[in-house]
Amino acid sequence: MQKHQKHQEHYLINGDLCLVCVPQLGGRLMDVIYKGVSLLFVNPELKDLTPDLTQLHQLPSRAKHIPFPLWGGEKTWVAPESSWPNLAPHPVLDSGSYQLQSVNSVTSDEQFKLPAQWAKNSTYYHY
Helix, strand or coil: CECCCCCCCEEEEECCEEEEEECCCCCEEEEEEECCEECCCECCCCCCCECCCCCHHHCCCCCCCCCCCCCECECCCCCCHHHCHHHCCCHHHHHCCCCCEEEECCCCCEEEEEEEEEECCEEEEEC
């Protein structure tokens, strides 16, 4: 793990609503801010850590019975959990780095997608 490396945040803003995306942490929606108020939990112990996917088990945990980092924000939750390796989400999907791609819609509203290679010959997209 590398400490003290600020994650690059990307913002989608519409009036009083701001969505904060962090591609380096599983392409997750890290926060939803409405009228200046943060609505999602962000784990302060992990906030500035860059994950090494082979060492995720060494990260501090807020729940000892959960064998994966609780970064905070919202993420993709792939079901069924019984298919997860080592009782944890796929590391590349949950904590891997995505590449943000800007996509303009027909209405000219800003949109983005986050493709990530997480399995051989597969690509998963967040939209």
